[in-house]
Amino acid sequence: MYYVKNERNGEEIHDASVNLAIEYYLLNEVELDEPILLFYINDNSIIIGKNQNTYEEVNTQYVEEHGVNVVRRFSGGGAVYHDLGVLCFCFITKDDGDSFRNFKKFTQPVIDALHKMGVEDAELRGRNDLVIGDKKFSGNAMYSKNGRMTAHGTLMFDSKIDAVVGALRPKKHKLESKGIKSIRSRVTNITPYMDDEYQTMNTKEFRERLLLNIFDVDTIEDVQEYVLTDEDWDNIDKFAEKYTANWDWNYGESPNFDLERSERFEGVGTVEVKLNVDKGIITDIKMFGDFFGMGEIEDVEKELVGIKYEYDAIEDALEKIDLKKYIGNITAKEVTSLIY
Numbered sequence: 001m002y003y004v005k006n007e008r009n010g011e012e013i014h015d016a017s018v019n020l021a022i023e024y025y026l027l028n029e030v031e032l033d034e035p036i037l038l039f040y041i042n043d044n045s046i047i048i049g050k051n052q053n054t055y056e057e058v059n060t061q062y063v064e065e066h067g068v069n070v071v072r073r074f075s076g077g078g079a080v081y082h083d084l085g086v087l088c089f090c091f092i093t094k095d096d097g098d099s100f101r102n103f104k105k106f107t108q109p110v111i112d113a114l115h116k117m118g119v120e121d122a123e124l125r126g127r128n129d130l131v132i133g134d135k136k137f138s139g140n141a142m143y144s145k146n147g148r149m150t151a152h153g154t155l156m157f158d159s160k161i162d163a164v165v166g167a168l169r170p171k172k173h174k175l176e177s178k179g180i181k182s183i184r185s186r187v188t189n190i191t192p193y194m195d196d197e198y199q200t201m202n203t204k205e206f207r208e209r210l211l212l213n214i215f216d217v218d219t220i221e222d223v224q225e226y227v228l229t230d231e232d233w234d235n236i237d238k239f240a241e242k243y244t245a246n247w248d249w250n251y252g253e254s255p256n257f258d259l260e261r262s263e264r265f266e267g268v269g270t271v272e273v274k275l276n277v278d279k280g281i282i283t284d285i286k287m288f289g290d291f292f293g294m295g296e297i298e299d300v301e302k303e304l305v306g307i308k309y310e311y312d313a314i315e316d317a318l319e320k321i322d323l324k325k326y327i328g329n330i331t332a333k334e335v336t337s338l339i340y
Contacts, residue, residue, distance in 0.1 A: 002032055002226040003211060006040045008233060016045035016071045016082060021274075022241035022290035023090050023229070027143070027150045029235060032226060035093035037214070039207050042082040045069040046167055049077045049141065051271070051297050053288045054251045062166045070242075072250045075150065077128065077141035078269070080292035081167050085158035085189070087207050095149040101292055101328075102126045103140050104298075113132035113213035127267060128292075130155075144294045157206050159190050198239055257284070261315030261338050268328040273339050277309045285339075293326040300326050311340045 008014045008023055013019055019040040026036055045067055048054050058070060082088065091106050092153055099105055107124050114122040130138035130153070138155035164187060169275040189208075190198065196295045201209070215223045228236075243249045255276035264270045268291050275285040284306050287297050300321055307313050318332035327335070 003037045003223050004226050014043040016042040016069050017245040020244045021236045025239050027092050038090040041087050045082040048072045048079050075141035075143035076292040080139050081164040087155040092150045095144045100144050109214050113210050117198050119193045125249045141234035156189050157203050224241045263338050268330050291327045295326045
């Protein structure tokens, strides 16, 4: 495995739009003979899932008042808050056909490293969360393209939890489905659970300790690296300009819709549908959510535009689509009942 430092001219990058551009540049353009590991630490940011509606996930007033950067990633899943107390990790590898949605495969090296530092109760629970007891400290997501995939997540090492509470707007039914009352009641930092010898570490020292454990080496100099070249950086800049640093990509327009439906499905996540119907015909439809899909959800939307707003017509159209590819383990009947 190769480790890639997110450093330019000797300076570490803390801009989320650049760090996500590095990640997806490596995924799309840099194919090495072994998997790639990328760690990065972002300044105050909210990272939105590929299929989410930014306006409904973010407390825009808080974001504007506190200078929080909002960036959309290419993977599904939910919105997460980053600050200098959060360590982000990313594994990039070939997609062998069996790894997508297999979060255990990619989170186990991190869990094993945490166990070595005294966090004995750290484990993967549910679809994609790492927890200590009943409290979450990591959310994870995946994205696959052209035979390669990225599996990435956050580690709340010493994050400002009050900022997490202020910046995000979790949906009411999501809270109810998990039997919780607030973000504050279900998240935690890793630091309090670590052995005494690690209590004084900062986020960068924590990252170094993880690297030593994951690569199973004694010194950081023994970690195998791929160093970003000037040509790499030129391409990363172009990628950021087109996507992660682009307002249209991160926010986009939020048009008005006549009908709105939202439901949380076990093992899939939240699926939200907004649509316009004119004279009994679906004229426009958008699907949002924190689900994980390998395909572009726009493909599903296109198949529904122009059909009758009738149960049987909608179900017939959805039966022709591989919904598992786009949304997850969900049936045409379930999606139809949501839309109609």
